[in-house]
Amino acid sequence: MIIHNHVSGLLIGSTLAVGLMLSLLPLAHPWAMLRPEFYPATVLFWVLMQPLRVGVGVAWCSGIVIDVLYSTPFAEHGLALAVAAYVVIKLRELLWTFPVWQQALLLTPVFIAYEFVLFWIDGVAGVDVNQWGRWLPIATTVLIWPLLASILERIGELEVG
Amino acid sequence: MRGFDDDDKPLLLGRRVSPGIKIVVVIAVSIALMMLDNAHDSLSPIRGTLAVALQPVQIAAEMPGDVVDYLGQYFDRGELISDNDALSQQVMLLKARLQKLAALEAENERIRALLASAKALDQNVLIARILSVTPDPYQHYIKLNKGSADGVFVGQALIDANGIMGQVTDVTPLDARAILITDSNHGIPVEINRTGLQTIAQGTGKSDALRLPFLANNADIEADDLLVSSGLGERYPAGYPVARVAHVAHQPGEEFLDVVAEPTAHLNQGREVLLVWTSDSASEPPPQDGLTTDGAKPSSMEADAAGAQ
Secondary structure (H helix, E strand, O other), X not given: OOOOOOOOHHHHHHHHHHHHHHHHOOOOHHHHHHOOOHHXXXXXXXXXXXXXXXXXXXXHHHHHHHHHHHOOOOOHHHHHHHHHHHHHHHHHHHHHOOOHHHHHHHHXXXXXXXXXXXXXXXXXXXXXXXXHHHHHHHHHHHHHHHHHHHHHHHHHHHHHO | OOOOOOOOOOEEOOEEOOHHHHHHHHHHHHHHHHHHHHHOOOOHHHHHHHXXXXXXXXXXXXXXXXXXXXXXXXXXXXXXXXXXXHHHHXXXXXXXXXXXXXXXXXXXXXXXXXXXXXXXXXXXXXXXXXXXXXXOOOOOEEEEOOOHHHOOOOOOEEEEOOEEEEEXXXXXXXXXXXXXXXXXXXXXXXXXXXXXXXXXEEEOOOOOOEEOOOOEOOOOOOOOOEEEEOOOOOOOOXXXXXXXXXXXXXXXXXXXXXXXXXXXXXXXXXXXXXXXEEOOOOOOOOOOOOOOOOOOOHHHHHHHHHHHO
């Protein structure tokens, strides 16, 4: 377990950079709708596994990165990610006791909260939000979580030994 | 499993702050920032700085696509040769047409002078590369590799070889973001080339359709009519093709026609776009006089010449 070990900031930063790249990779139309939220999931993984290093504040700053790259209202994704991180922090004792695939199920409401905050702010900002496809990434992110979490945990273990 | 004790929170300015307090602060700050961002442009320097700092990630994300493109070109000699042939033929055709253009332009100028109407302005052109398409599939925005450092400004029109694509909405020093005419929040003033009828073409959120919602039932419009930009609204240059009418339907009981048009520009193909603007557009201060209704008046000509020096 990497929860009680100190993972280097460099490692966290580089996994976030890779997650961000996966989120930005240009995809053709039908696939873009299905793209899991790689970057937010990576941030939430570190919120869960490194509670002493990554919390609400870091999650908020990481979200602002998306706002800059997507040109969405400033702090929109920051707010959504901070809210999701807060829920993860509240649930973490429970999450730690489960294997990754059960974690994924338990994280579903977290991803729903994330998408809902975005949906709400987009709606206020005047974006056309009545698209059922907006909610697809919740399912794909939940499906990808076991894989993503095991890979990140493995990388973390390699470093801390 | 052992839980964490009283210091199970990240350090903030040397103190452990509970996530509950933090989330409340973060929500308040976020809402304030979003309102500020919406109301003024005061956050754009911060955005610009961050965008420049994040440029490497953006480039890295584009790399796989670029590598595939490059390898494709590298290995596909046959395609390159046939492309080359097709392009040289096209150049020849265009050159032939261009020969006539010079004469026509001069003639046009003379006729305009006779009519004492505004003289046609020079169109400036800047080529930009499309860096990325919005990752959000419901918004039609593209990112360009030219920014305010290259003279790009908000409102500049974007065209490709076949027609108008959209306009620039945000500029950072190194890149710019442009909305496409098919975004559901976009409308462009157009006229029907055959009749000169003015209307507005709205985006639908689908990349192959524009809607013309303001045409009365008796409007003279048919399938296959070409819509060109009318230049009203002073955002888009006049006379560029925008879309071709795909179908016209009379809705029984409705006052307006249901008209769908297909953009002529290839919105989701190609990597290069042209940014066009007329010399008197926003970025440069407009001349004091001249360029008005009487371009031939000697005094205004002098003013122009003085302004140019």
